[in-house]
Amino acid sequence: MQATTVDEVISFLDQIIEDNKEIPSTMGYFAALYHKVTCKVKEGIENHFFDDNPRMEHLDVIFANRYLQAYTDFKNNTTPSKSWQVAFEKADDYWFIVLQHILLGMNAHINLDLGIAAAEVMKGENINDLKGDFDKINVILGELVHDVEKELSLIWTTLTKILKETERFDTILIDFSMKLARDGAWKYATSLANSPATNWPQLISARDQRITEKVKLVTDPGFFANLILKIIRLEETGSIKTRIEILQKD
Template identity: 35%
Template sequence: MTPALNVSNINGVLLELDKIIAQCEREGSREAYFAVLYRQMTEAVRKGISDNIFEDCPRMERLDVIFAKRYISAWHCYRNASPCSLSWQTAFDACKKNDLTVVQHLVLGINTHINLDLSIAAAETAPGQDIFKMQTDYDRINDIIATAANDLQIRLEKIWWPMKLLTRISNDRHKAVINFSILKARQTAWASAAAMAMTEGPAEKNYITGLDNGVTAIANRIIDPGIWAASLLKIVRWSEERDVGKIISLLK
């Protein structure tokens, strides 16, 4: 049994994420990059629940816990050489690569956790027609994420110094990259959650398997985006911070 199964509230989620981040820091593992981002998003949602901005705050906390447990469980399974989803296996394996940019690692985590895990968690939190009662609160999280993503972009400028120059040239338009990735993923996840909420049994399992395969295909394109994009990413990788421990500190 993984520690994730003992998590029952959002504060417990944050504690588990802190443990993952601390272990990754000690090991100098790139797995910490997404864990740090996810902790920041979770803290922002926790504040939203505390501020009572949702129509149904207890339901949103249940969603957050179910959602987080999928990532935490996947991380522990991977670390213990136990089976996890193919898309998480791909994302975690990529953390061993030295030639990917920090943004690629972050987007790999975003892709798997939102496109796969969020869809499943939302359908589990509100099965059947209840899924549509949750849409307003689900959409409200987008505003929270947008703020957190903009804060992240500022930290990324410290990791890849040319981004500061890009900020002046583009009038901050490039700051939409991470935010766009998250919001587009959440839109796709909602469509998948709505479909999944109406299925059960073998049909649901088949849907999840197909979804996992599709998310893995996206992950592989993030890792190997083609010759032209790869050439540009090599330039970014060459000029960004190399020390994993320092990058983790800068992302916090």
């Protein structure tokens, strides 16, 4: 399951989404949102939103293929990166709310995969030439945060109030989807790009380990937060399939 074009990425994501509706599995939550992001990137490419649109399609494909490979590896009982392994393993955890599943996917894909994809697409070139388009991708990722909150409020109607009253959740959401995406991922991309290719496996492994260690912010944010999460989980409406369909909405 490896794509060569953005259209193929979207097709593979469609397949993953439908498979996880059928199972059903919470692994479809992240796939549904990622599908929306990819469609927005495709729209940006077609409308010449980026400085170098062919390069952006190449980056999008490399980026997506890391998720597609991780997903395939896990399904085939082959170990993906540690951060993806944790995200996929938690798919069967009854007590995790939709937001937690999404954040685990974002953690692995944005905080690890995005930097690797950026360095990969700029091999042999100046990584700084990508900075403008990298920031534009983060604009699209930033829009996803608002989509997530809007759609999750359809699954649990008082979620917006809880998010406002417990800044801890807002902090987690912003940290994983925005701050680390803009700062940490770019810093990592430049570090990787400026290192010999022979060092990449070690650098990627070390980054993966650090990102995996941050997972506890999502999986165990503390007694009070865990109590609220359990309340949210018990009051989330609809089946897994229904929730995936909500996350697919434009």
